[in-house]
Amino acid sequence: MPEAAENQPRVRSQSHEGDGAARAAHATGAIVFADGTVVYGDGAGATGVATGELCFNTAMTGHQEILTDPSYAGQVVCFTFPHIGNVGANAEDEEASSEPARRAAVGMVSRATITPPANWRAEQSFAEWLAARGIIAVTGVDTRALTRRIREKGMPIVAIAHSRDGGLDADRLAELAGAAPAMEGAELARAVSRAEAGDWAVDGWNWPEGYAEGRADGPLVVVLDYGVKANILRRLVAAGARVRVAPGSTSAADVLAMKPDGVVVSNGPGDPAATGEYALETIRGVIEAGVPTLGICLGHQMIALALGAKTVKMAQGHHGANHPVKNRETGQVEIVSMNHGFAVDRDTLPADAVETHVSLFDGSNCGFRLTDRPVFSVQHHPEASPGPQDSFGVFDRFVADLAKRRAAAN
Numbered sequence: 001m002p003e004a005a006e007n008q009p010r011v012r013s014q015s016h017e018g019d020g021a022a023r024a025a026h027a028t029g030a031i032v033f034a035d036g037t038v039v040y041g042d043g044a045g046a047t048g049v050a051t052g053e054l055c056f057n058t059a060m061t062g063h064q065e066i067l068t069d070p071s072y073a074g075q076v077v078c079f080t081f082p083h084i085g086n087v088g089a090n091a092e093d094e095e096a097s098s099e100p101a102r103r104a105a106v107g108m109v110s111r112a113t114i115t116p117p118a119n120w121r122a123e124q125s126f127a128e129w130l131a132a133r134g135i136i137a138v139t140g141v142d143t144r145a146l147t148r149r150i151r152e153k154g155m156p157i158v159a160i161a162h163s164r165d166g167g168l169d170a171d172r173l174a175e176l177a178g179a180a181p182a183m184e185g186a187e188l189a190r191a192v193s194r195a196e197a198g199d200w201a202v203d204g205w206n207w208p209e210g211y212a213e214g215r216a217d218g219p220l221v222v223v224l225d226y227g228v229k230a231n232i233l234r235r236l237v238a239a240g241a242r243v244r245v246a247p248g249s250t251s252a253a254d255v256l257a258m259k260p261d262g263v264v265v266s267n268g269p270g271d272p273a274a275t276g277e278y279a280l281e282t283i284r285g286v287i288e289a290g291v292p293t294l295g296i297c298l299g300h301q302m303i304a305l306a307l308g309a310k311t312v313k314m315a316q317g318h319h320g321a322n323h324p325v326k327n328r329e330t331g332q333v334e335i336v337s338m339n340h341g342f343a344v345d346r347d348t349l350p351a352d353a354v355e356t357h358v359s360l361f362d363g364s365n366c367g368f369r370l371t372d373r374p375v376f377s378v379q380h381h382p383e384a385s386p387g388p389q390d391s392f393g394v395f396d397r398f399v400a401d402l403a404k405r406r407a408a409a410n
């Protein structure tokens with residue numbers, strides 16, 4: 001095939017090649033765009049219809065962690081890795097850290113039919129787990145074509161549907177996709193934040209024991225929860241912190257009343273610019289009080305906004321477990337976990353901010369620190385889950401600095 005033709009984005013379900021109309025009538029799964037594009041496949045997981053922003057994720061493993069990451073609320077994840085399900089699902093690989101945070105990804109798309117588990121940690125097949133979790137899946141899809149379309153045209157809002165009897169109404173699904181809200185302007189963090197503050201004591205996962213309890217005497221870190229991933233909390237505990245998680249709506253006065261040694265502004269779904277003044281006021285109050293503050297992903301974006309900077313919507317976003325990020329201060333490159341569709345506009349950062357990290361994929365901002373206050377933040381996910389653990393040091397450095405400050409103050 002000539003090179004030019006090969007490079008054209010083609011959206012078509014490979015499993016239904018050649019007999020379009022007949023297969024369309026019997027297909028049990030579909031992904032439908034507002035412009036009427038229909039990708040038929042085989043329904044799996046939960047039945048029904050959901051709408052959301054379609055993104056692609058390049059991780060080869062950790063699919064349960066991805067789909068339970070609350071930052072994926074309102075999104076449908078197309079996995080570029082073809083085979084899903086070998087590891088199955090288990091209760092430990094859960095990234096929602098509270099009941100509301102279980103409203104994470106609404107849909108999943110894969111190339112191959114979901115395979116039965118072949119892993120000693122599996123407690124359930126991935127297909128059963130998807131159904132129990134209410135996640136609609138469509139398999140047998142040409143995920144490369146979908147990914148190419150996202151790369152060319154950005155992340156679309158789609159309807160994803162699974163009906164065991166077929167009979168999917170593509171026109172109605174296209175209407176639903178057209179009527180669904182855009183991700184830009186979407187305020188999604190409130191719905192996945194816990195309602196009550198609470199302590200978190202679970203340490204990191206270690207083979208072969210699994211999770212342990214943390215120590216009780218470290219510096220106190222208050223985490224502002226906009227849908228915080230469990231492994232952020234576990235890595236803070238593993239770094240030696242006592243962790244208290246507070247709803248994202250907590251006021252600065254209430255955070256300061258907890259007498260934190262440090263504050264973490266969490267990851268979370270939706271558009272940071274729409275997340276709300278309530279959050280920015282709290283973040284500003286904490287920073288102005290001089291409390292050391294670390295931001296992660298949405299938290300990074302929210303800290304930037306609180307300091308007067310701007311965020312922008314990215315065309316295709318970063319979603320994967322293999323992204324190179326360069327630390328501009330040390331020259332070191334870390335391979336990191338990524339999940340974001342918005343980015344901080346570096347040109348709008350305040351004068352006292354130094355850009356510390358950049359993406360080596362597209363040069364976008366991946367971190368900054370303030371020169372006159374103990375504030376630093378990163379766009380990537382140093383907690384991994386899934387992904388390489390190159391950036392665990394972010395937690396170790398943060399908590400060690402808090403311990404040093406506490407010792408100096410006493």
Ligand SMILES: N[C@@H](CCC(=O)O)C(=O)O
Nearest residue numbers: 071267268297298341342
């Ligand atoms: N929702 C934000 C942040 C994601 C996160 O915190 O993981 C984005 O897509 O850019």
